[in-house]
Amino acid sequence: MLVAGIGLLLFCFVAFYASYSISSGVYVKAVCRIPAAGKSVALTFDDGVNPETTPWVLDILRKHGVKAAFFVIGEKVDACPGLVERIAREGHSIGNHSYFHRNTFPLRRTSKMVDEIKACDAAVYGAAGTVPRFFRPPFGVTNPMVGKAVRRTGKIVAGWSIRSLDTMGKPVEKTLARIEHRLRDGAIILLHDDRANAACLLEKLVECVHERGYKFVLLDELLGGEYPLGGGIAGFDAKTGRK
Numbered sequence: 001m002l003v004a005g006i007g008l009l010l011f012c013f014v015a016f017y018a019s020y021s022i023s024s025g026v027y028v029k030a031v032c033r034i035p036a037a038g039k040s041v042a043l044t045f046d047d048g049v050n051p052e053t054t055p056w057v058l059d060i061l062r063k064h065g066v067k068a069a070f071f072v073i074g075e076k077v078d079a080c081p082g083l084v085e086r087i088a089r090e091g092h093s094i095g096n097h098s099y100f101h102r103n104t105f106p107l108r109r110t111s112k113m114v115d116e117i118k119a120c121d122a123a124v125y126g127a128a129g130t131v132p133r134f135f136r137p138p139f140g141v142t143n144p145m146v147g148k149a150v151r152r153t154g155k156i157v158a159g160w161s162i163r164s165l166d167t168m169g170k171p172v173e174k175t176l177a178r179i180e181h182r183l184r185d186g187a188i189i190l191l192h193d194d195r196a197n198a199a200c201l202l203e204k205l206v207e208c209v210h211e212r213g214y215k216f217v218l219l220d221e222l223l224g225g226e227y228p229l230g231g232g233i234a235g236f237d238a239k240t241g242r243k
């Protein structure tokens with residue numbers, strides 16, 4: 001009885017870890033860090049675009065000549081297409097973060113997930129003329145259905161190696177210290193551009209990363225030739241993301 005109980009507990013723990021840790025790779029192979037990239041790190045921003053805070057983030061990136069990847073939510077893209085066009089025009093990468101970003105996303109049928117990923121692709125294409133190569137599941141949650149949806153859409157799943165926890169409302173200095181402590185070769189840093197203090201954190205982070213001898217590169221560049229290109233959606237060139 002005790003052994004069965006321990007076994008069940010262990011199973012629950014493994015199942016939870018597999019779903020909620022994007023780096024577990026149980027259901028989906030996600031790129032989380034490329035150690036071979038040396039002293040390079042990639043910045044990624046989730047949950048935009050936000051008409052108020054995203055422009056501040058873009059201004060800081062432009063000031064420092066840093067490029068980043070923005071994992072955008074489709075319905076926000078449709079609400080602010082001009083901002084998405086600016087992201088692309090300024091040389092950043094645009095990733096797919098689903099159309100609605102609801103917490104029920106991982107519970108949907110595979111076909112509905114595929115529809116949502118395609119709807120976000122279409123929104124980005126309409127705004128910026130490019131189709132995302134990367135997909136990041138809402139909340140980083142994966143399961144067998146998410147795995148199937150990803151395979152059907154041909155996306156590369158982008159995880160992270162540094163979760164900044166910038167959504168927890170902690171002081172910028174604390175968030176910065178957490179990121180600095182976890183800096184490693186080829187790290188992928190997860191931030192959110194829809195936070196009021198996003199620009200303030202970014203300004204300090206850029207300085208800190210440079211002081212530590214690292215440089216920022218686009219996620220695409222960090223991956224180099226290690227990952228095959230994603231498929232995008234029918235009718236689009238997977239390499240350029242254009243029709």
Ligand SMILES: [Zn+2]
Nearest residue numbers: 046047138139
């Ligand atoms: Zn998100």
